[in-house]
Amino acid sequence: EVQLVESGGGLVQPGSPLKLSCAASGFTFSSNWLNWIRQAPGKGLEWVASINPDGSSTYYPDTVKGRFVVSKDNAKNTGYLQMNNLRSEDTAMYYCARGHHFDYWGQGVMVTVSS
Amino acid sequence: DIQMTQSPSVLSASVGDRVTLNCKASQNINKYLNWYQQKLGEAPKLLIYNTNNLQTGIPSRFSGSGSGTDFTLTISSLQPEDFATYFCFQHNSWPDTFGAGTKLELK
Numbered sequence: 001e002v003q004l005v006e007s008g009g010g011l012v013q014p015g016s017p018l019k020l021s022c023a024a025s026g027f028t029f030s031s032n033w034l035n036w037i038r039q040a041p042g043k044g045l046e047w048v049a050s051i052n053p054d055g056s057s058t059y060y061p062d063t064v065k066g067r068f069v070v071s072k073d074n075a076k077n078t079g080y081l082q083m084n085n086l087r088s089e090d091t092a093m094y095y096c097a098r099g100h101h102f103d104y105w106g107q108g109v110m111v112t113v114s115s
Numbered sequence: 116d117i118q119m120t121q122s123p124s125v126l127s128a129s130v131g132d133r134v135t136l137n138c139k140a141s142q143n144i145n146k147y148l149n150w151y152q153q154k155l156g157e158a159p160k161l162l163i164y165n166t167n168n169l170q171t172g173i174p175s176r177f178s179g180s181g182s183g184t185d186f187t188l189t190i191s192s193l194q195p196e197d198f199a200t201y202f203c204f205q206h207n208s209w210p211d212t213f214g215a216g217t218k219l220e221l222k
Contacts, residue, residue: 037159045151045202046157047211061116061210095158100206101149103170105158 001025002104004096009109016086016113022079022096022106030054030074032099036081039108048094049081064090070086085112117141117205124211127222128193129183136188136217143183147207150179150188153216154199162201188220193219 008010022034036048049070050059057071069082079096093108118141128134138148146166151159161170163179166186176191189195198221203214 044215045153045204045213047204047213050211059209063220095155101161101164101170102159102204103164105160108158 002098004051004104006094006096006100006106007111008092009111011043011112011114012086013115014087014113017082017084018086020081020094020109020111021098022081022084024077024079024098027098029070029072029106030075034070034072034079035097035099036068036070036094037097037102037104038090038094038111040089040092043092046092051079083111086111088113116210117144117212119203119205119212119214121201121203121217123217124215125218126221127220129222130193130195134190134193134219136203136219138181138186138188138200138214139186139187140205144205146182146185147205148179148181149204149206150177151204152197152199153202153203159202170177196203208217 003024003025008027012018035050038046038048051070055072067085072079091113093110095108098104120139122137148166150163153159153161161174162177167179178189180187200216200218202216
């Protein structure tokens with residue numbers, strides 16, 4: 001059974017860093033893209049980051065480029081989202097999702113940026 | 116960036132109805148359009164990928180069509196479990212972008 005489990009969320013102050021993890025199981029992690037998508041409370045979905053199967057290429061929208069870094073450790077079947085210089089507008093539920101089509105999603109982890 | 120516009124933002128319908136949800140891209144995205152369903156408090160679920168490909172396990176009452184800039188998701192006969200929010204998503208070019216969603220509610 002394919003599973004993705006996010007962790008690492010919480011309440012942080014503006015300007016702080018935070019690192020999210022996405023533990024994968026039930027499929028060949030090293031053969032799949034890994035993506036992060038977020039959803040602010042009561043709002044729509046926003047794509048945040050993608051990384052290709054071997055981790056050699058990463059992609060971001062301008063809203064997080066230069067602040068967020070996506071990575072994956074294929075030996076540990078785990079993906080990461082390092083978030084730096086967090087802003088109040090980064091407050092959201094963060095999901096990791098598999099593959100080009102986001103065919104499996106984790107349950108999400110909440111990140112709240114507030115003083 | 117490619118803007119995705121969904122209409123209507125809210126759709127009221129009854130069980131058994133046939134409904135069509137629309138998604139318009141601000142430029143040509145070829146066939147690279149996906150549809151997701153999200154229920155309250157849950158993660159989104161992939162329904163359709165690349166315009167008209169039904170994801171494994173999704174009921175055949177869901178179908179997608181379109182090309183270029185105009186796309187539709189059709190539910191042929193609404194079931195109680197289909198009342199949810201639906202998002203379209205383009206992955207033709209970076210940055211990938213979602214539509215704002217259509218909330219399908221019970222009339």
